[in-house]
Amino acid sequence: MNKNHLKFIDKINTTKFKKLKVKMKSEIKIGTDCSGIEAPIQALELLNIPYKHIFSCDNDKHVIKNIEGNYKPEILYDDIFNRDYDNMPYVDGYIAGFPCQNFSTLGKMKGFEEKNGTIFFCCYKTIKVIEPKFFILENVKALVTHNKGKTFESILHELHKLEKYNIYWKVFNTCEYGVPQKRERVYIIGIKKEYDKNFVYPKPIKLEVFVNDIITTDPVDNKFGYLTEHKSKLLNELVDNNKIDNLDKHWSVNLNVSHQKMCYPKLDICPCLLAGNGGDCIFYLTSIKRRYTPREYLNLQGFSLEFKQCVSNSKMYKQVGNSMSVNVLCFIYKSIFESLYYN
Template structure:
């Protein structure tokens, strides 16, 4: 009988990575998240048995239980090509070393990390070299791959992320491989609700309405505003969902439905991250919900990687 592997999650957010590992039979025994709004969503879906709400920098590692797998979607804003690219000079970038601190204490059998694809190129590759060297110095064998949600998760979202898997034992890394590509069998429009939504989601009368009508000449595409103006996604593919959706509604992608031009709803955004319909989204503070979804992961991609990690360990 296969053992049930245990998981500890750093920077857990709303639990996208936890959900993916749980889908593969793992048991979550510890999680940490600093954002109180994300913690609320996490508790709605996972309960309150093991989530530690607070700053990881203030946690004593002796209070963290042992587990087989450590997961960490450490903050990506410091490395993102749409951020300030401050890297380790940004306090959020330095949180990677908090991950290293926990690895050094717990010594899990495998470490799973997720971040923006630009992490590989940041500071001409020096940032990524530091990460790989740190994992090596801790005694881990590391493999990594940049994967796009639309190519590996059957999710119609343009979302490139790097996934890093570090095994404690060489025999395990030799048994592991990243998932193969999947054909995309659906469009973003297949995941949008067909009935009319609340008026707050419709963009009629927007200050850029005339410009939008000139630019939005293809109803099979999803649009959004960027710092450089109005942009369109590839046909049938949603642009990358960002945490900035929670700070400026114009960062929320929008499209033509049967009634007018409207913003994607939080539930539609969750579908485009691969969250099941059963995943509970808070009804209040919608801005925070948009932010949480943009900060999360594409669950089906992580679930496929998690499945292969479980196979390599078992």
């Protein structure tokens, strides 16, 4: 099996960070919401950080199959809205990739205490009740500019009102942290002031792994190479219009569209993986003349080879497209742990 997509770990495991991990003798208690395929847990495992998986939460039965097949949370919630918040267990770290719902009316409200219908409110309430040492919230880049920036300002305002946390945020691009996928997501990081010694954003690294490096070495079914007449026509039009110079090069392209102008090919890196309906949004790699497999999609999100696919291919594609990037979380974790544990 190909491990090239995990080379970013070498950039994290510096001598200094290895010494820090020795100090982290007790297990970190972790809880996640909108858990998906648990990129936050994957990142801890890749970093070899001792942890205790306290809870996960997801309402998709297909996601739950993958959670149960790969992880062992002590509690698995299936309803974020109707759980007993007052008796939720403590965690040191809380991570949630809350969906980008319609926040257009948020700025008119007095606060999230009145916004019971949004998942962000549930994440906010969880932080308020549990008071973890740190939290990470992830969303699409567009959240930053939604409603002329008012939505994001309101979210930050509510988090600052907690008063106990230093709040940081930044847009991270997956391909700037060692994995060849252009995926921009905003991460909001909160660290309790009493523990935050000196948080520093992780610096981007030079990309040394490209899409041809993450391709599986396992046999691949011929069905992944099948193209309809329309998709073959799109490829030819991309060449004719100089959007792709050579099909033997490593061009990742979306052929699940009506017109070649919507294909947005990328050379040597993959465009942002999409969730869609799963099987209808898979990128095609010209150099190998086929679509990426679910395992290769997992590679493009930084998942370990130990992850087991417990659902159909279409469900797997969708879940990977909805996931956080494991490599980005690894770098964020490193910065958080350096702030928490260095004297």
